[in-house]
Amino acid sequence: MSLLHRLPQGLDRARKYYSNEDAVTATKRVTYDVQAEAVRLLFDHFQEDYGTPIYERDWDVLIILDACRADLMNEVADDYPFLEKYETYNSIGSNSAEWLKKNFVDEYADEMKKTAMVSGNPHTDVYLDEDDFAVLDEVWRYAWEKEDELFRANYITDRAISVMREHQPERMIVHYMQPHHPFIPYFEGFETELHGKWLNQWRDVRIGLASKSEKWRQYRDNLHYVLEYVDLLLHSIDSDSVVISSDHGEAIGEWGIYGHYDVPLQVLREVPWIETVAEDNGEYVPEFTPEHTDSEGARHDVEDQLEKLGYL
Template structure:
């Protein structure tokens, strides 16, 4: 069911309407609300999984690979959006051997609907861009704290960068909201947006570079999904920006899988979950996702 606001948006912007047809077609064809050809991240071999939000493989290869130790591979994601990533990887799983530190609110929003739980989930403070996002260093500090507190747990650290809002030098209105809106700002070109996106990635890479030595075990850096800048969807070739749902284009589902072998692996143990979810303001989580351009 569509809200009156969504219907009006489709009338005003035929691109959104055509893109919605693409989404419905893909989900009907696949029979699920994620990309069934993608990997299950929990079946992969890692002790620490660091997620960069909306990070393209090619941009990671250009910017992160020269700065980080380790070996770069690629994987196919189950998602072109964060909500699909959560649905595709967490549904019907009780992951009591896993601690999830995240600046992305989709797990908190969906966990009950998809029957998912982890040993501990911590939603990171929104301390950048007027409360829209979290600084990479804030997320890294939360990961450090969790690594010390839970030495025998698989650890997921979910950074928001390079997803907008953009925190680098190319500051145009913070780059908040849907990427289509950002590209239509006065005096902002597609090249400007790509530069800001790359700056945002560089910020999180710099922070993670200093974090890696503090993490025990095998660490993998990946992305929940990629990002597109004017590529056309399927089956209707409508031009889109950002990461529209159920658009499984190569640049949206081919993600980095950067492996750093640790000297010593963790001895992973599963035990009863913590009650940290009670501390989360779920109304604020929903508002934050809406502010970032997601449709609730």
């Protein structure tokens, strides 16, 4: 997205800052946004793009944990047997939109046709077309009945298990929204105007509203939360080639950046790449059985979902 296209979004964010927060905090947020844009322009001019498309790697089931830093995964890897083969690789995207836009292109049309995509990420609305996939299940559209259930991992898990058992696709991508904020173990609901407790939590560290150690602990606990569902998934489907990875990382002060802009910082591009296997023991029966799995049964507007994740 060009600077010309980003400018209206920046002005809209600034308006929300000053409408919903005190002048000092709002000014700090605007100052940060200007600094982040300067870094983005710097990298646009002097840093060549890099990263490997997912279809150039080997996997049959790809589990994406949104916004998972490589060092965060390394911190918890010893706690889970299925994370033993811990490695990293460079993603082709620095945020979800860029990851989707660059991975799912005409060059890989044949592979996409063999792929079932089960996703909790609202960016699929813009960048993916259901006709390009064996199955495109946009769980974010319909799964969460109550606001305090938004982005919960059990819905993604149940739909992934059902899709695999019913359709048996050659390949499947399961896109969880954790450990991206909101940090579910601490989540109490979104504030009315969103610019408070749950929006841009890493930027709250930058302007002094939260400590880095506190947010890192919550970030790690959010990863623990989703890994319990990954464990359930691995015991409820069959595959000899499963990879656990991420679409992008998370910046926590590197180059003055907090969060994930479309800037090719190494901390945003380096993500886990963990190979494991899955075996269905037949014990788990998905509890979530939606009436609709397409846009006709949608409960949620894409812009509303993206705003709750801090993108708008």
